[in-house]
Amino acid sequence: MRALPLDNVSLSNMADSVCKRRSLLTASHTIKERGKWGSKKEFILSVAGAIIGLGNVWRFPYLCYKNGGGAFLIPYSLFLVLCGIPLFLLETALGQYTSQGGIMCWRKICPLFEGMGYASQIIIFYGSVSYIVVSAWAFLYLFSSFSKELPWATCDNEWNTDNCVVINTYNATANWTSPVNASSSSSSSIMEFWQRRVLNLSSGIETLGNLRWDLALCLLLCWVICYFCVWKGVKSTGKATYFTATFPFLLLAVLCVRGLTLPGALHGIKYYLYPDPARLADPRVWVDAGTQILYSYAVCLGFLTSLGSYNKYNNNCYRDSLCLCLLNSGTSFTSGFAIFSVLGYMSQKQGVDISVVAESGPGLVFIVYPQAVTLLPWPQVWSVCFFTMIILLGIDSQFVGLESIMTSLTDVYPSHIRRGRHRELYLLLICCISFGFGLFLVSEAGPYILQIFDHYVCSGPTLLMMAIFQSVIIGWIYGAERFYDNIKDMIGYKPLPLIKYCWMYATPLICLGTLVFLLLQHSPLMFSNTYRYPWWAYYIGWFLATSSLSAIPLNMIWKLSKEEGTLWHVSVSQKINMKQGLHKLSTCLHCYSCCRRHYVTIWLFSPASQNNRPGCR
Numbered sequence: 001m002r003a004l005p006l007d008n009v010s011l012s013n014m015a016d017s018v019c020k021r022r023s024l025l026t027a028s029h030t031i032k033e034r035g036k037w038g039s040k041k042e043f044i045l046s047v048a049g050a051i052i053g054l055g056n057v058w059r060f061p062y063l064c065y066k067n068g069g070g071a072f073l074i075p076y077s078l079f080l081v082l083c084g085i086p087l088f089l090l091e092t093a094l095g096q097y098t099s100q101g102g103i104m105c106w107r108k109i110c111p112l113f114e115g116m117g118y119a120s121q122i123i124i125f126y127g128s129v130s131y132i133v134v135s136a137w138a139f140l141y142l143f144s145s146f147s148k149e150l151p152w153a154t155c156d157n158e159w160n161t162d163n164c165v166v167i168n169t170y171n172a173t174a175n176w177t178s179p180v181n182a183s184s185s186s187s188s189s190i191m192e193f194w195q196r197r198v199l200n201l202s203s204g205i206e207t208l209g210n211l212r213w214d215l216a217l218c219l220l221l222c223w224v225i226c227y228f229c230v231w232k233g234v235k236s237t238g239k240a241t242y243f244t245a246t247f248p249f250l251l252l253a254v255l256c257v258r259g260l261t262l263p264g265a266l267h268g269i270k271y272y273l274y275p276d277p278a279r280l281a282d283p284r285v286w287v288d289a290g291t292q293i294l295y296s297y298a299v300c301l302g303f304l305t306s307l308g309s310y311n312k313y314n315n316n317c318y319r320d321s322l323c324l325c326l327l328n329s330g331t332s333f334t335s336g337f338a339i340f341s342v343l344g345y346m347s348q349k350q351g352v353d354i355s356v357v358a359e360s361g362p363g364l365v366f367i368v369y370p371q372a373v374t375l376l377p378w379p380q381v382w383s384v385c386f387f388t389m390i391i392l393l394g395i396d397s398q399f400v401g402l403e404s405i406m407t408s409l410t411d412v413y414p415s416h417i418r419r420g421r422h423r424e425l426y427l428l429l430i431c432c433i434s435f436g437f438g439l440f441l442v443s444e445a446g447p448y449i450l451q452i453f454d455h456y457v458c459s460g461p462t463l464l465m466m467a468i469f470q471s472v473i474i475g476w477i478y479g480a481e482r483f484y485d486n487i488k489d490m491i492g493y494k495p496l497p498l499i500k501y502c503w504m505y506a507t508p509l510i511c512l513g514t515l516v517f518l519l520l521q522h523s524p525l526m527f528s529n530t531y532r533y534p535w536w537a538y539y540i541g542w543f544l545a546t547s548s549l550s551a552i553p554l555n556m557i558w559k560l561s562k563e564e565g566t567l568w569h570v571s572v573s574q575k576i577n578m579k580q581g582l583h584k585l586s587t588c589l590h591c592y593s594c595c596r597r598h599y600v601t602i603w604l605f606s607p608a609s610q611n612n613r614p615g616c617r
Contacts, residue, residue, distance in 0.1 A: 032418040034099070034411075035234045037310050042238030044320065046307050046403075047092075049245035049396035051298045051328050054134060057393065058364045060296065061336035063288050065272050065358055068279030075280065075289035080329060083290065083510055086502035087299040087467060089321040089495065090474055090483075095308030096317050097486050101407035102302025105309070106473075113473050115555030120302035120466065121408050122548040123457060124401045127301075129434050130453035132222050133441045135394035137366060138387045139218040140198060145383040152193035153374040159196040163187050167350065167371060190371045198366070202444035205452075205537050209444025216442050223435045226399040230406060231424050234310050237403050244396040251389040252331070252338055258382070259341030268344020271354045272336050283517060290514045291460035296328060298397070300466035306404040309411075316491045339364065346372045365390055405430065448527055448537075455525050456541035457548070464515040465549055468508050475503035 037043045064072045098105040103117030144151050151157055155164035167188045195201060202209035229240040259265055279285050294300065308317060340358075346368075347354040359368050373382045406427055410417045417423050441449050456462075474483055480500045488494045525541070526532055 045241035045245040049241050050303045050400040052331050053393050053397040055296045056332040057335045060332035061339045067285040068276040070273045070275035071277050075286045079290045079293045082506045084293040084297050085325050086499045091304035092308040092317045095305035096311045101306040101411045103408040104411040115552035118551040119548045126457040129437045135222045136218040138390040142387040152190045155189050205445050205448035212442045223431050227431045229399040230403050244392050248389045248392045251385050256338040262345035264345040264348030265341035268340035272340035294463040300463050303404050306407040318495045342372045452541045456545040464511045467511045471503050471507040
């Protein structure tokens with residue numbers, strides 16, 4: 001059979017047809033591109049939402065009051081300069097330079113310590129399971145605030161006992177305005193609402209009790225909100241923070257102005273800021289300052305690395321880090337005025353010393369402040385404002401942590417998770433698993449379990465260990481000067497030399513000293529200073545703590561047993577323009593020429609042997 005003649009037009013048509021079929025075939029298996037922030041504002045707001053949380057409201061003001069007032073700002077500022085800002089910049093710049101999340105960033109620059117990434121993501125997961133319960137409690141208070149009369153302001157509810165007293169009914173003849181002045185058998189209406197309506201505590205952690213279905217529904221609502229804030233990646237996360245990260249500032253400003261106009265507000269501010277230099281001789285004051293910096297700045301968790309990885313390569317991460325650190329500390333300082341002005345009014349109204357009403361943690365948010373709003377005109381309005389702020393502060397940090405987990409997993413398995421709806425399905429699976437574990441924390445034994453998580457997993461020692469590892473790896477193993485060159489390549493100049501020396505000396509030494517002090521002062525955990533946990537509860541706590549940190553040595557041992565070459569082997573395939581950084585080299589480059597497909601793969605800082613490096617084929 002004679003072959004048909006093919007002219008140039010026929011060959012061109014055939015080539016176009018084959019290429020179209022090829023493009024249709026590959027389109028169904030296309031890996032979605034790694035996202036970027038829609039604007040600089042989205043990055044700033046997302047980081048602000050991650051670092052500005054409940055600790056700014058319920059922990060810093062009380063620590064400042066307890067540890068010498070204005071004098072506490074001295075150790076706080078020193079820890080901020082020597083530990084907080086250096087670690088904050090380190091993580092943000094690391095994510096921006098590598099364009100990778102909390103796991104892959106370590107594989108790119110120091111593969112032997114990839115376990116740092118896994119450890120941080122485990123800590124985030126534990127924190128996501130536990131701390132979201134606080135938002136569930138706040139939702140229950142918020143819904144209760146829409147009643148004609150605040151339920152914790154009366155003793156006429158089904159959960160109240162015969163010993164219930166209404167604290168805000170102070171007068172000159174009845175001098176029992178607080179539990180301190182009341183008889184030993186009486187209990188305040190706000191305490192009964194908290195203990196009997198919200199928590200309904202069991203006798204101990206060994207008695208799980210019934211599930212609190214109203215809290216379970218509030219917990220479900222929290223996870224639904226988090227899911228839809230994260231399900232489209234940074235596109236949805238960035239848009240959500242326009243509300244969740246800004247509205248709390250508005251509410252905080254409203255509460256601050258209202259508090260400062262109350263009688264007795266200056267009395268409360270005096271207790272908050274009056275300096276007591278003698279307290280600086282107490283080592284515990286310095287430890288509190290250091291742990292507050294780590295707790296409040298969300299460092300050593302991979303949050304900042306994941307969020308920074310979506311920045312443009314030339315974004316000025318140094319300037320952003322300084323501004324965000326000042327914003328975080330400024331918010332903590334300002335929240336003290338909002339809290340202690342109301343506490344000053346409350347102490348004057350009830351005729352008690354401010355030390356009686358000043359508390360930290362959940363006691364401040366769910367007992368003291370709700371009691372304070374009952375003394376104000378239109379208490380429902382102020383209650384709604386306060387608990388809306390608490391919910392947004394908690395939810396914002398929650399879904400940013402969830403985004404960090406998804407970013408890290410997606411970067412490890414990009415060819416699988418970035419296809420189709422895989423990311424949304426994996427996110428749904430993580431939310432469902434977290435919600436399932438969270439149901440234990442909304443049982444009658446939930447507060448006991450929450451304290452285990454708080455004390456062993458998301459506490460000072462764990463974060464201090466991560467800070468030591470992180471600063472030593474960058475400062476000595478990867479090289480502080482080398483990382484400074486990377487930052488200069490991104491922003492055009494090097495940061496202050498002080499930060500480099502902090503990575504190498506100040507940060508690890510200060511964190512090590514703080515860690516040693518905490519371990520020497522360690523005492524068995526107790527609930528409300530009365531309930532001692534059973535022995536197996538302590539073992540569970542230490543298991544949770546070591547399950548995260550053990551990822552570092554275990555991953556190191558696994559890599560050394562699997563890989564060839566020396567311990568410090570670093571493979572660089574070819575010289576690459578530093579201005580391109582790792583942004584354009586994080587994935588394979590696919591080249592198509594009609595019917596033939598070529599792969600070009602560039603590996604940088606790979607632990608693999610050069611002989612095993614793939615090339616063009």
